[in-house]
Structure formats: C-alpha cells, structure tokens
Amino acid sequence: MAKVLYNLSIYLYQWVIGLVSPFNKKAKNWIDGRQNIFEHIESALHKAQSEQPTPLAVAWFHCASLGEFEQGRPVIEAFKKEYPNFKIFLTFFSPSGYEVRKNYAEADFIFYLPSDTPANANRFVQLVNPKIAFFVKYEFWYNYLHTLHQKGIPAVSFSAIFRPNQIFFKSYGQFNRDILHFFSHIFVQNTLSESLLRSIGVTQISIGGDTRFDRVKQIADAKKDIPIAEKFKAGQKILIIGSCWHQDFTVLYPFINRFGHDLKVIIAPHEIHRDEIAKWQQQLQHSSVLYSEALNGKDPSQAQVLIIDNIGMLSSLYQYAEFAWIGGAYGKGLHNTLEAATFGLPIFFGNKVYTKFQEALDLIAIEGAMAIDNTNDFEKYFMPLFQQDKLREDKSKRIIAFVEQNLGSTQQVINYIKTLGINPPTQSPQSL
Structure with a gap:
C-alpha cells in the first residue's frame, strides 16, 4: 500500500x-x-x-x-x-x-x-x-x-x-x-x-x-582578483553581506547607518532586483556605489557601501573582507557559509532557519559563527571583533583549521x- x-x-x-x-x-x-x-x-x-x-x-x-x-x-x-x-x-x-x-x-x-x-x-x-x-x-x-x-x-x-x-x-x-x-x-x-x-x-x-568543503577549497584556490573591490577597500576593514535578502538588510542597515566611516560594507544580493537595490540605497545614510557604476568609471574608494549588481563574483569577494554576514536565515534558509569560512572570516547570520545546516552548527560550536536576532544583537557581537584585531585573528585561525580538518x-x-x-x-x- x-x-x-x-x-x-x-x-x-x-x-x-x-x-x-x-x-x-x-x-x-x-x-x-x-x-x-x-x-x-x-x-x-x-x-x-x-x-x-x-x-x-x-x-x-x-x-x-x-x-x-x-x-x-x-x-x-x-x-x-x-x-x-x-x-x-x-x-x-x-x-x-x-x-x-x-x-x-x-x-x-x-x-x-x-x-x-x-x-x-x-x-x-x-x-x-x-x-x-x-x-x-x-x-x-x-x-x-x-x-x-x-x-x-x-x-x-x-x-x-x-x-x-x-x-x-x-x-x-x-x-x-x-x-x-x-x-x-x-x-x-x-x-x-x-x-x-x-x-x-x-x-x-x-x-x-x-564534499562541499572540498568544493569551497577549490573555489578559494581559484579566486579571481577584483580590482574594483581592492580599490573600494582602500585599506579599511570590510563587512561583506553575502546572498542578502531584504530581511537581512532590514536588520543590518540601522547598524551600518550608525557605524560611521571606519567600516566599509559590500552588499551582494541573492537576486538582482533594481527597484529593491534602489530602496536599499535610499535607506543608507552613507554614500554607496553600484559595481556597474564603478565599472563605468565612478570611483569606488569614495563610497562606504559597494553594492554588487551582478551574479557570480561573491566567492572571490570574500578575500577582501574581514567579516561576513550570510543571508537567507530569516527566510527560506541559510545560504553558503563555507565559502566565507574558507577565508577565515567570522560569520554572522539570522537566527531563524539555520539549524538544519550542519556546517552552521559546527561553526557556532567553534565560535566561528553567531546566529543573530536583531540589530542590537549584531552590534553586541560584532564590535569586539572589529575593535580587537587579536580576537578576530584568533577566531579566523580557528575557522580555517575547521575547514582544513574537513577536507x-x-x-x-x-x-x-x-x-x-x-x-x-x-x-x-x-x-x-
């Protein structure tokens, strides 16, 4: 039957x-x-x-x-x-x-x-x-x-x-x-x-x-140089928001607006919707530049926020960052955390839909990742890592060791x- x-x-x-x-x-x-x-x-x-x-x-x-x-x-x-x-x-x-x-x-x-x-x-x-x-x-x-x-x-x-x-x-x-x-x-x-x-x-x-550990190692080894991202960084620390959905941005934009000019932010949406990107830019109080605008000659180093309005370069962008927020966990499910982990980035994500992803649980267990409830929660865990390089570097070494152990x-x-x-x-x- x-x-x-x-x-x-x-x-x-x-x-x-x-x-x-x-x-x-x-x-x-x-x-x-x-x-x-x-x-x-x-x-x-x-x-x-x-x-x-x-x-x-x-x-x-x-x-x-x-x-x-x-x-x-x-x-x-x-x-x-x-x-x-x-x-x-x-x-x-x-x-x-x-x-x-x-x-x-x-x-x-x-x-x-x-x-x-x-x-x-x-x-x-x-x-x-x-x-x-x-x-x-x-x-x-x-x-x-x-x-x-x-x-x-x-x-x-x-x-x-x-x-x-x-x-x-x-x-x-x-x-x-x-x-x-x-x-x-x-x-x-x-x-x-x-x-x-x-x-x-x-x-x-x-x-x-x-086997995804082997795959992300392949991707990291084959990473491409992105001169616009290098110019945008201009020697400052970068928070990259990978596979971002509007729920993620709703939590993060008040923090970005409060932070000042000491941190640069790269936003890579999960899907490219021009109207939604325009709304995000309107909510940001800092200067922002689209990747396509930088390609056409606009100086990215003068902006605090770089918005990636194309698909396919996220895995190579992680090499320029010190921190990563991975999107999706407030909605249908957390996206790929391992691509960021391969570069040793401390990782943050929403606290709703992540428990079915074993790698997320493992990263939390080694204190390489944190599930975040709201804007204040994110600031609480992010700021010590931003202010204390030794703390961030120790965490980064732990994350890289975790990836290598799983190859x-x-x-x-x-x-x-x-x-x-x-x-x-x-x-x-x-x-x-």
Missing part, C-alpha cells in the same frame, strides 16, 4: 505542477524541461555512441538542485579524472539547478530527471545503462533506486545527513527505510547520521563528511569506487 501511495503522490505532483505552470515560471521550466525527454536522451546517447568505437560507459550523477550540485561537483570532477573513459550523465530535479548548470563543461549529458514513476525509472535506467549511479545528499527516489538495485548497478549516496525527526526513523517509515537498503553505500556527514542509520539496520555506511570527503568516495572494479567495456558496439 505504501508503494501505491508513493506512486500516486508522484503522479499528483506532476499534475499540480502542470496546473500551476501557466502562472509560475519555475513550474513551467519543470514541465517544459521534461517534454519528450526520453527522445532527447536517446538522441544524445546515440550521437555520442556514433562518435566512438566502444560502447558508452556512463556514470550517472543526480542532484536535486544547485546546492546539491556544488556538493556533487568535486566528486564528478575527481571521477572524471580517475575514469576518463566514462561519460558523465548529470540530472537535476529542480529548474534552479538545471537552468544554471545546463552548460556545465565537465558533464557529457545534462537533463532533468524524469518523474520517479515505475515506467520512467525502468525506461531511464535501461536507456542510460549507467555502470554506477550517485545521489547527492537528500535524494531518495524509490523507483529509480529499486530499478538500479534489481539490475545490480551500484548506487552511492554521499554527503548525506540524517536527523531523528525524519520519516526513516518513525514507526510508520518502513517504506522509506526500505529505500535506504537499495544503496550500495551511503557516505554520511556525521556520527549522528551514522548512529541513526545503524539503529534501523542500515549498515552499508561510513562517515565521509561533506578529503571526495577522495573517500573515489577510494570506495575503486573497490567496485568499475571499468568501461573494451569491445566495439557491433561485436557485443
């Missing part, structure tokens, strides 16, 4: 998405991206096969969205380096992942994942015929995993994290527990996840940490794959 209800829920979800798609861009992308998808997949595979003499060897990576892709990326790239004869088949569930990364150069095929119906799962696995499949963090699709399991195709979950309140650990969660047994191996982020899984009889597990998750996954004896076929397609 649970399986029947699960499949009905998948069909119902498709129906609801289709119903709202004329009025919702994300839903429309979700529907449009899956139109004739099997024909598109078959065509892409056929073209790739026609260009090589041996059968395709495919490794399938599935990510729900953009955040999971960033966790999966270091494993994708390490796998490609270790197994250069494999083709990478990358799927996304959400438009927010697919639409941003549909041109990712390290994947040979990039598609939306067809809905997890029994027919779709069977057709997809038969068509793609992966030698191995990877699911990042939270992806537990019954029909896909069941089909892989039946066909003897290894399925690996990595950077997974589990909590006691999840359905797997409820008395009525047997169907969901069954899904976990379809994995060949599950790499979990922490000891709590390991203990929870062992308590329900899931034993093909090990603690593998979070290496990607290699653990690769080491496990080597034990499976995964190799591409050597015969020509015609001779098979």
Whole structure:
C-alpha cells in the first residue's frame, strides 16, 4: 500500500505542477524541461555512441538542485579524472539547478530527471545503462533506486545527513527505510547520521563528511582578483553581506547607518532586483556605489557601501573582507557559509532557519559563527571583533583549521569506487 501511495503522490505532483505552470515560471521550466525527454536522451546517447568505437560507459550523477550540485561537483570532477573513459550523465530535479548548470563543461549529458514513476525509472535506467549511479545528499527516489538495485548497478549516496525527526526513523517509515537498503553505500556527514542509520539496520555506511568543503577549497584556490573591490577597500576593514535578502538588510542597515566611516560594507544580493537595490540605497545614510557604476568609471574608494549588481563574483569577494554576514536565515534558509569560512572570516547570520545546516552548527560550536536576532544583537557581537584585531585573528585561525580538518570527503568516495572494479567495456558496439 505504501508503494501505491508513493506512486500516486508522484503522479499528483506532476499534475499540480502542470496546473500551476501557466502562472509560475519555475513550474513551467519543470514541465517544459521534461517534454519528450526520453527522445532527447536517446538522441544524445546515440550521437555520442556514433562518435566512438566502444560502447558508452556512463556514470550517472543526480542532484536535486544547485546546492546539491556544488556538493556533487568535486566528486564528478575527481571521477572524471580517475575514469576518463566514462561519460558523465548529470540530472537535476529542480529548474534552479538545471537552468544554471545546463552548460556545465565537465558533464557529457545534462537533463532533468524524469518523474520517479515505475515506467520512467525502468525506461531511464535501461536507456542510460549507467555502470554506477550517485545521489547527492537528500535524494531518495524509490523507483529509480529499486530499478538500479534489481539490475545490480551500484548506487552511492554521499554527503548525506540524517536527523531523528525524519520519516526513516518513525514507526510508520518502513517504506522509506526500505529505500535506504537499495544503496550500495551511503557516505554520511556525521556520527549522528551514522548512529541513526545503524539503529534501523542500515549498515552499508561510513562517515565521509561533506564534499562541499572540498568544493569551497577549490573555489578559494581559484579566486579571481577584483580590482574594483581592492580599490573600494582602500585599506579599511570590510563587512561583506553575502546572498542578502531584504530581511537581512532590514536588520543590518540601522547598524551600518550608525557605524560611521571606519567600516566599509559590500552588499551582494541573492537576486538582482533594481527597484529593491534602489530602496536599499535610499535607506543608507552613507554614500554607496553600484559595481556597474564603478565599472563605468565612478570611483569606488569614495563610497562606504559597494553594492554588487551582478551574479557570480561573491566567492572571490570574500578575500577582501574581514567579516561576513550570510543571508537567507530569516527566510527560506541559510545560504553558503563555507565559502566565507574558507577565508577565515567570522560569520554572522539570522537566527531563524539555520539549524538544519550542519556546517552552521559546527561553526557556532567553534565560535566561528553567531546566529543573530536583531540589530542590537549584531552590534553586541560584532564590535569586539572589529575593535580587537587579536580576537578576530584568533577566531579566523580557528575557522580555517575547521575547514582544513574537513577536507578529503571526495577522495573517500573515489577510494570506495575503486573497490567496485568499475571499468568501461573494451569491445566495439557491433561485436557485443
């Protein structure tokens, strides 16, 4: 009965998405991206096969969205380096992942994942015929995993994290527990996840940490110089507000207005809305400059606030700052704290939606981050760090050590794959 209800829920979800798609861009992308998808997949595979003499060897990576892709990326790239004869088949569930990364150069095929119906799962696995499949963090699709399991195709979950309140650990969660047994191996982020899984009889597990640490280290090592940010800094300390939402700015702008001219501030909005940015500028009592204005010749060093009105440079901007506020925790959820942590920045964020992010809890535990309730709360914790360089530097060293201690998750996954004896076929397609 649970399986029947699960499949009905998948069909119902498709129906609801289709119903709202004329009025919702994300839903429309979700529907449009899956139109004739099997024909598109078959065509892409056929073209790739026609260009090589041996059968395709495919490794399938599935990510729900953009955040999971960033966790999966270091494993994708390490796998490609270790197994250069494999083709990478990358799927996304959400438009927010697919639409941003549909041109990712390290994947040979990039598609939306067809809905997890029994027919779709069977057709997809038969068509793609992966030698191995990877699911990042939270992806537990019954029909896909069941089909892989039946066909003897290894399925690996990595950077997974589990909590006691999840359905797997409820008395009525047997169907969901069954899904976990379809994995060949599950790499979990922490000891709590390991203990929870062992308590329900899931034993093909090990603690593998979070591959995002490897990813943010890659990003930090590849950081780009941003001359405008360098000129804006002009030898002063910088607070960077990364992935800022209006709720974050509402807490921070009274503090910025009170502070005076000893601190410079970079604001990088999560989304670029010109009207909202204009309103923020009106609320600021200090001079501000848009990044686009600085590109066109306006001197950024004369402003106290630099507003980044583009997407894509935040990870490199952290190198110019001494402090970071990471947005989202007053709303849908905290954004990426690890990119700032890689540079050793003391981190602040809202105190509403952050507890499901293990890295945030870990940073708080080492006193590298602080969850903030309101403007006065922020000032209370920020000012000692601003005024006492030794205090800030000690905290920075602690944060960098935390990041370095958590590197290496990607290699653990690769080491496990080597034990499976995964190799591409050597015969020509015609001779098979």
